[in-house]
Amino acid sequence: MDLQRLKRICDLGGVSGFEDDVVLYLQEELKKIGPSSIDSMLNLYVHRTEANAGDPVVMLDAHTDEVGFMVRLIRPNGLIEFTPVGGWVTSNIPAHQVLVRTVDGTYITGIVGSKPPHYMSESERTQAPVIENLYIDIGVSSRREADELGVRTGNPIVPRAELEFKDDEIIFGKAFDDRLGCVAIVEILEALRGETLSVNPVGVFSSQEEVGLRGAQVAAHTLKPDVAICFEGTPADDTFESADRRQTALGMGPMLRYIDSKMITNPRFQRFALEVAKKYDIPVQTAVRTGGATNAGAIHLSGGGVPSIVIGVPVRYAHTHYSVASLADLQGAIALGRALLKELDSEVIASF
Ligand SMILES: [Zn+2]
Incomplete structure (x- = not known):
C-alpha cells in the first residue's frame, strides 16, 4: 500500500459538494487504469482498459466527501458564523482548527472559538454548546479584512488534521470516512491491472x-x-461496547453488515462474500446495525435493483477531527475486494 498517497488522500479537503480536490487527485492517480469521467455531481468514474463489453458491471463505490461546515455569514468584527454540513455532534466542534476555502480555492486557517471559561457563568459552563454561539476566528478583526482574504458566504470549511502513522499499523487523522474506502478502490484497481476477470x-x-x-x-x-x-470507513464500536458485544473492532478485519437503517444486505451476496473471505483466509467481522447507512442504501434500490454489499473499515471517532483506524483492516478490505472480483462471474451474480 502506498502510505504517502493514503496520507495525501485523507489530508485533502472535500466537504460535501466541494470534493473537487479529492476527485482531481484520484483521477490523476488512476489515469493508468483506463478512461475516466466526472459528472456534474462531481462523481468520478474510472473504467479499466481491460474491460470487456458484455461482462457484468461491478460498481466499486466509495464516497469522496467528508463532514465539514459552510460559511453562513461574516460578522462586522470578522468572526465567521457557520452551518454544519453532514452529521456533527456540536460538542465535538469547538476548540479545533479548521481550514476555510477562499474564493480562489486556497485554504486559510481558522479556529472554532467560544467564550473563555473565565467569562462563563456557572450555568454556562455546564451547558452543551449550541452551534449558533460558535464562530470561526481567522485572525482578522473586520468583515472587510475577511473579504480581502477571499472569505465569502457559501465557502466550504473542512476540519484541519493531518494523518499520522503509529508504527505503520495505526493511523490517526481526519476523513477516514470515507477516504479509506477511496484508497481501497485505488489499490484494488492498481493490483488488478493487466488481469483478466469475468466481470x-x-x-x-x-x-x-x-x-x-x-x-x-x-x-x-x-x-x-x-x-x-x-x-x-465505518464507525467502530469497540471503545464503548463490552468485548462480548462489539461487532466493529479495530484490528479485527473489515466489517460486513447484514442490515443498517437503509438496506437489508442481499443475503446471497453477503453469504458469498463471507465464503470468499474464508476461502482466502481474510479475517472479517459481521454486524447487525440499527442505525447508520451507506451509499449501498441508494445503489441497491436503483434501476431494477442492484445486489450490494458493504465492506467497512472500522474507524473510531468518525465525524470528528481525529479518527483512529488500523492499516491491517484496510489491507483486509483491499484483499477481500480483489478476491471478490476474481470469484465473481455472471453465473454467480445471477444467483443473487
Ligand atoms: Zn461514509
Whole structure:
C-alpha cells in the first residue's frame, strides 16, 4: 500500500459538494487504469482498459466527501458564523482548527472559538454548546479584512488534521470516512491491472454521501451496475461496547453488515462474500446495525435493483477531527475486494 498517497488522500479537503480536490487527485492517480469521467455531481468514474463489453458491471463505490461546515455569514468584527454540513455532534466542534476555502480555492486557517471559561457563568459552563454561539476566528478583526482574504458566504470549511502513522499499523487523522474506502478502490484497481476477470469493475468515487447518499444515487443511474461493493470507513464500536458485544473492532478485519437503517444486505451476496473471505483466509467481522447507512442504501434500490454489499473499515471517532483506524483492516478490505472480483462471474451474480 502506498502510505504517502493514503496520507495525501485523507489530508485533502472535500466537504460535501466541494470534493473537487479529492476527485482531481484520484483521477490523476488512476489515469493508468483506463478512461475516466466526472459528472456534474462531481462523481468520478474510472473504467479499466481491460474491460470487456458484455461482462457484468461491478460498481466499486466509495464516497469522496467528508463532514465539514459552510460559511453562513461574516460578522462586522470578522468572526465567521457557520452551518454544519453532514452529521456533527456540536460538542465535538469547538476548540479545533479548521481550514476555510477562499474564493480562489486556497485554504486559510481558522479556529472554532467560544467564550473563555473565565467569562462563563456557572450555568454556562455546564451547558452543551449550541452551534449558533460558535464562530470561526481567522485572525482578522473586520468583515472587510475577511473579504480581502477571499472569505465569502457559501465557502466550504473542512476540519484541519493531518494523518499520522503509529508504527505503520495505526493511523490517526481526519476523513477516514470515507477516504479509506477511496484508497481501497485505488489499490484494488492498481493490483488488478493487466488481469483478466469475468466481470467489469468500475471505480466510482461518489460525492455528497454525508448529506444523504446523493452522488451515489446519480452514479448508480448513470452506470447501471449489475452488482455493487461499497467500501466504507465505518464507525467502530469497540471503545464503548463490552468485548462480548462489539461487532466493529479495530484490528479485527473489515466489517460486513447484514442490515443498517437503509438496506437489508442481499443475503446471497453477503453469504458469498463471507465464503470468499474464508476461502482466502481474510479475517472479517459481521454486524447487525440499527442505525447508520451507506451509499449501498441508494445503489441497491436503483434501476431494477442492484445486489450490494458493504465492506467497512472500522474507524473510531468518525465525524470528528481525529479518527483512529488500523492499516491491517484496510489491507483486509483491499484483499477481500480483489478476491471478490476474481470469484465473481455472471453465473454467480445471477444467483443473487
Ligand atoms: Zn461514509
